[in-house]
Amino acid sequence: MTTVDDHLERILAAVTPTRARRAALHEAHGCVLAADVRATVALPSFDNAAMDGYAVRAADVAGATEQEPVTLPVAADIPAGPGTPAPLPAGTAARIMTGAPLPRGADTVVQLEWTDGGGESVAVRDVPRRGQHIRRAGEDVTPGALVLAAGTIIGSAQIGLLAAVNVARPPVHPRPRIAVLSTGTELVEVGSPLRDGQIVDSNSHGIAAAARESGAQVQRLTGVPDEPDAFAKSFYGILSQVDAVVTTGGVSVGAYDVVKEVLTGAGSIRFDQVAMRPGRPQGFGLVEGVPVFTLPGNPVSALVSFDLFVRPALQRMRGLPATGLPRVEVTLAEPLRSPAGKRGFVRVTLDGLGADGRPAPDTLARPAGGQGSHQLTSLAAAQALVVIPEDVTEAPAGSRVAALLLGDVPGSILSGVGWADAHADATGPPAGLPTR
Numbered sequence: 001m002t003t004v005d006d007h008l009e010r011i012l013a014a015v016t017p018t019r020a021r022r023a024a025l026h027e028a029h030g031c032v033l034a035a036d037v038r039a040t041v042a043l044p045s046f047d048n049a050a051m052d053g054y055a056v057r058a059a060d061v062a063g064a065t066e067q068e069p070v071t072l073p074v075a076a077d078i079p080a081g082p083g084t085p086a087p088l089p090a091g092t093a094a095r096i097m098t099g100a101p102l103p104r105g106a107d108t109v110v111q112l113e114w115t116d117g118g119g120e121s122v123a124v125r126d127v128p129r130r131g132q133h134i135r136r137a138g139e140d141v142t143p144g145a146l147v148l149a150a151g152t153i154i155g156s157a158q159i160g161l162l163a164a165v166n167v168a169r170p171p172v173h174p175r176p177r178i179a180v181l182s183t184g185t186e187l188v189e190v191g192s193p194l195r196d197g198q199i200v201d202s203n204s205h206g207i208a209a210a211a212r213e214s215g216a217q218v219q220r221l222t223g224v225p226d227e228p229d230a231f232a233k234s235f236y237g238i239l240s241q242v243d244a245v246v247t248t249g250g251v252s253v254g255a256y257d258v259v260k261e262v263l264t265g266a267g268s269i270r271f272d273q274v275a276m277r278p279g280r281p282q283g284f285g286l287v288e289g290v291p292v293f294t295l296p297g298n299p300v301s302a303l304v305s306f307d308l309f310v311r312p313a314l315q316r317m318r319g320l321p322a323t324g325l326p327r328v329e330v331t332l333a334e335p336l337r338s339p340a341g342k343r344g345f346v347r348v349t350l351d352g353l354g355a356d357g358r359p360a361p362d363t364l365a366r367p368a369g370g371q372g373s374h375q376l377t378s379l380a381a382a383q384a385l386v387v388i389p390e391d392v393t394e395a396p397a398g399s400r401v402a403a404l405l406l407g408d409v410p411g412s413i414l415s416g417v418g419w420a421d422a423h424a425d426a427t428g429p430p431a432g433l434p435t436r
């Protein structure tokens with residue numbers, strides 16, 4: 001038996017961030033910046049109007065009131081657009097639109113609502129503060145300034161900022177390309193009629209979704225039968241096209257445990273019994289330099305193993321700290337049992353979350369339902385996994401225990417990008433994933 005910590009340590013020692021490259025903005029979305037981005041331009045790049053109105057010299061409209069407006073001739077009309085407006089003659093106004101460049105000589109913009117909106121001349125009805133409604137060049141970003149630091153997750157605001165500073169192809173760690181392979185002769189694709197003894201392949205869907213949440217591009221391979229040749233063909237067929245492979249099933253001790261059979265001795269793969277429940281039989285190693293995770297076939301075991309081992313590895317591959325699920329403390333509403341010598345991960349619901357939706361000191365954890373490795377409903381209902389240490393067989397009601405929050409993984413993104421399904425019998429290259 002190996003420990004959860006040793007198994008994770010071995011995994012994290014072997015995985016590295018995806019090779020940095022420059023990517024178009026739409027591809028960079030959801031990726032992690034691989035290097036600092038510094039501005040080569042100022043933002044705004046020129047002084048411009050913050051309001052539709054009139055560019056003036058403040059001195060020319062001093063003393064304007066509702067009763068006694070100051071009227072100035074309108075010398076120019078300045079829409080937003082390319083070009084440099086002519087300097088503003090003293091004693092005149094220029095009609096100006098939001099975002100349009102301020103003419104030299106003007107020091108203030110009077111918003112339209114303070115005027116009569118005139119075209120030939122304009123009556124100004126109030127005294128603006130000198131400099132009002134002007135956005136100065138460089139007041140957001142100065143040339144040479146750090147715009148975004150390496151390690152930043154590129155979300156929508158970061159995409160907007162990169163575009164604004166005219167960076168078309170930021171340096172990123174591309175999303176890891178992950179193949180998810182489910183083995184089992186009993187498996188059929190969801191939506192198909194079931195014959196006796198057949199079950200729906202739920203693992204490849206659940207694991208593919210978890211990988212996508214973790215920022216990966218996913219190639220799902222289902223219907224791989226428990227035959228060594230068929231598995232080897234699917235596995236080695238996809239290996240060179242991806243940054244990691246996740247398999248489920250076929251790793252315990254029975255006959256037909258095809259993953260174990262084919263991959264024993266491949267690269268640095270090692271099959272271990274990890275002292276945990278659920279998820280005892282695990283395998284990990286590099287095959288042809290590609291990280292391969294072989295998760296157990298029981299559906300809850302597969303997903304919990306993914307949370308514990310694959311999520312942090314994917315964080316590291318994306319260029320993020322490998323923090324895994326957020327760890328919190330909760331209070332047990334009822335006693336929980338766990339097998340001796342194993343770290344127990346108990347699916348729980350949480351009552352009494354704080355106003356911020358996070359566990360508070362009085363948050364109570366209760367089992368979310370049956371804890372069998374096949375019982376997915378309790379995992380679907382659970383908000384957290386309570387962690388029961390190896391040397392504890394019963395944690396009493398009222399005790400404070402560690403818990404891992406589900407569904408709130410740092411760096412997690414939900415996006416339609418990079419979902420591609422393929423069946424094991426499909427011929428030709430898998431569709432849908434960009435090649436590099």
Ligand SMILES: Nc1nc2c(c(=O)[nH]1)N[C@H]1C(S)=C(S)[C@@H](COP(=O)(O)OP(=O)(O)OC[C@H]3O[C@@H](n4cnc5c(N)ncnc54)[C@H](O)[C@@H]3O)O[C@H]1N2
Nearest residue numbers: 182184200201202203204249250251252280296297298301
């Ligand atoms: N004699 C022993 N039997 C088992 C042991 C053991 O130590 N000795 N370990 C048990 C534990 S713990 C686990 S976990 C499982 C792991 O088994 P495998 O990884 O070999 O998985 P399979 O045998 O292929 O399947 C197990 C179970 O899960 C269902 N399954 C498999 N794939 C899928 C899928 N894609 N979608 C939905 N369900 C799936 C499968 O039908 C089985 O019911 O082994 C125990 N046995």
Ligand code: MOO
Nearest residue numbers: 278279280301373
């Ligand atoms: O380890 Mo298995 O995952 O208990 O069912």
